[in-house]
Amino acid sequence: VAREQMVADILAAGRRHLATHGAAALSLRAVARDLGLVSSAVYRYVPSRDDLLTRLLIQGYDELGQTVEDVAQASRRRTPARQWLALAQATRTWALGEPQMWALLYGSPVPGYAAPTDTIDPATRLPRALITLVIAHRPTLDDQAPSPKLQPLLTPIRDQIPPGALSDELIMRALMAWSQVIGSVSFELFGHRKGAVTDYAQYFEQEQLRLAAYLGLG
Amino acid sequence: VAREQMVADILAAGRRHLATHGAAALSLRAVARDLGLVSSAVYRYVPSRDDLLTRLLIQGYDELGQTVEDVAQASRRRTPARQWLALAQATRTWALGEPQMWALLYGSPVPGYAAPTDTIDPATRLPRALITLVIAHRPTLDDQAPSPKLQPLLTPIRDQIPPGALSDELIMRALMAWSQVIGSVSFELFGHRKGAVTDYAQYFEQEQLRLAAYLGLG
DNA sequence: TGTACATCAGTGAACGCGCGTTCACTGATGTAC
DNA sequence: TGTACATCAGTGAACGCGCGTTCACTGATGTAC
Numbered sequence: 408v409a410r411e412q413m414v415a416d417i418l419a420a421g422r423r424h425l426a427t428h429g430a431a432a433l434s435l436r437a438v439a440r441d442l443g444l445v446s447s448a449v450y451r452y453v454p455s456r457d458d459l460l461t462r463l464l465i466q467g468y469d470e471l472g473q474t475v476e477d478v479a480q481a482s483r484r485r486t487p488a489r490q491w492l493a494l495a496q497a498t499r500t501w502a503l504g505e506p507q508m509w510a511l512l513y514g515s516p517v518p519g520y521a522a523p524t525d526t527i528d529p530a531t532r533l534p535r536a537l538i539t540l541v542i543a544h545r546p547t548l549d550d551q552a553p554s555p556k557l558q559p560l561l562t563p564i565r566d567q568i569p570p571g572a573l574s575d576e577l578i579m580r581a582l583m584a585w586s587q588v589i590g591s592v593s594f595e596l597f598g599h600r601k602g603a604v605t606d607y608a609q610y611f612e613q614e615q616l617r618l619a620a621y622l623g624l625g
Numbered sequence: 626v627a628r629e630q631m632v633a634d635i636l637a638a639g640r641r642h643l644a645t646h647g648a649a650a651l652s653l654r655a656v657a658r659d660l661g662l663v664s665s666a667v668y669r670y671v672p673s674r675d676d677l678l679t680r681l682l683i684q685g686y687d688e689l690g691q692t693v694e695d696v697a698q699a700s701r702r703r704t705p706a707r708q709w710l711a712l713a714q715a716t717r718t719w720a721l722g723e724p725q726m727w728a729l730l731y732g733s734p735v736p737g738y739a740a741p742t743d744t745i746d747p748a749t750r751l752p753r754a755l756i757t758l759v760i761a762h763r764p765t766l767d768d769q770a771p772s773p774k775l776q777p778l779l780t781p782i783r784d785q786i787p788p789g790a791l792s793d794e795l796i797m798r799a800l801m802a803w804s805q806v807i808g809s810v811s812f813e814l815f816g817h818r819k820g821a822v823t824d825y826a827q828y829f830e831q832e833q834l835r836l837a838a839y840l841g842l843g
Numbered sequence: 844t845g846t847a848c849a850t851c852a853g854t855g856a857a858c859g860c861g862c863g864t865t866c867a868c869t870g871a872t873g874t875a876c
Numbered sequence: 877t878g879t880a881c882a883t884c885a886g887t888g889a890a891c892g893c894g895c896g897t898t899c900a901c902t903g904a905t906g907t908a909c
Binding site for chain 1: 646647648649650728729731732733734736740745748772774775777778779780781782797798800801804805807808809811812815816817818820821822823824827828831832835836839
């Protein structure tokens with residue numbers, strides 16, 4: 408109905424505002440202004456500013472997740488290393504296109520806002536896609552001495568993948584790779600790679616190829 | 626003189642406010658209130674809010690840099706891998722003690738604020754300490770085919786270290802390790818490691834030991 | 844088909860709060876003769 | 877030693893702006909008989 412359209416319009420306006428002015432500047436009043444409404448009218452459709460933020464957060468995680476899943480599907484005939492690179496590059500490209508949304512998802516927490524549990528599920532789509540790729544190729548590492556310290560450490564994540572699908576060493580490396588992808592994109596986006604390399608995209612490619620090798624996706 | 630003491634007090638109050646309420650909530654009025662001053666009085670000592678932010682930013686980078694440099698000095702008799710671990714852990718520990726400052730340094734940029742060039746120099750102390758460690762041990766990697774793509778890519782950073790001190794492959798890996806350290810700390814601090822591992826400190830240790838090995842500091 | 848009523852989108856004013864920055868000023872301190 | 881003056885820390889009011897949220901309301905639309 409028209410009601411749903413209106414909610415969608417509010418989300419879109421919020422999204423626009425987020426993209427141009429950042430999460431901290433996202434306000435219900437601004438959204439209302441964008442839509443030509445009086446500020447109180449928005450409360451017919453959205454219970455609070457925090458709720459709007461949550462919806463946008465979920466939207467962001469879902470979009471990024473969907474993007475990466477699509478790329479995983481599209482690149483499935485390539486070599487494992489190229490597949491990894493494709494996923495990583497899809498992440499980076501999405502982030503460059505939506506820097507403020509990226510900052511909302513992976514940057515500093517918004518002060519006074521705690522993300523509710525509804526956001527957890529969409530947030531797992533990206534790491535799930537990454538680990539699925541690793542599982543699909545079941546790389547065999549020269550696991551010299553499997554560190555006994557890993558065993559208890561990785562219990563939570565091990566419970567989320569098929570039993571025996573990956574060695575502890577590989578799970579560990581996959582976790583490292585996951586946070587490396589996110590960390591590297593943030594590092595570039597937040598301006599910390601300035602003056603270090605000549606070409607961000609090429610650096611990222613080199614980095615991710617090495618990461619793929621480290622994961623045994625050679 | 627008393628003037629300098631006052632400036633120091635203002636910085637300290639700003640620091641306190643940053644630590645408890647975050648960078649976005651840092652305001653000159655709040656600082657003035659903390660010091661029992663009227664808001665306009667602060668302008669005797671600090672030209673603007675952005676200037677205060679810049680000073681805090683520099684203070685943060687310097688503190689973190691100093692901490693890591695001190696640890697580098699103190700751990701210089703250990704094995705290379707243990708030295709790396711010490712630096713990484715010092716970074717993480719500092720971040721856990723100053724989460725809001727960390728967020729200011731390495732999280733999302735503050736909206737409407739662009740860090741001036743004065744912050745660049747203090748910001749390089751941490752990466753400088755890391756790369757100094759790598760140089761000190763001049764690891765030899767089994768550099769199979771030195772990628773010709775790296776050569777032009779790494780020019781800016783290569784110009785900042787002694788000529789010939791490190792192979793391109795090692796410079797590349799050092800860059801990766803640098804952003805991995807920052808990224809991993811942020812990842813944990815911003816809540817993305819929830820539900821993945823049982824013990825953050827142990828995970829970090831395992832991760833950094835692998836990173837040291839990857840740098841040939843094994 | 845026509846009337847009575849309920850629903851509900853949107854209004855406008857208000858509450859109480861925050862911010863950065865400017866400006867004319869008071870009044871104490873310290874310096875120069 | 878005592879007076880005249882300059883310096884400058886701190887005041888208080890103001891400008892103009894933003895925000896989230898509540899509440900009594902208008903008025904159009906749609907439904908039920």
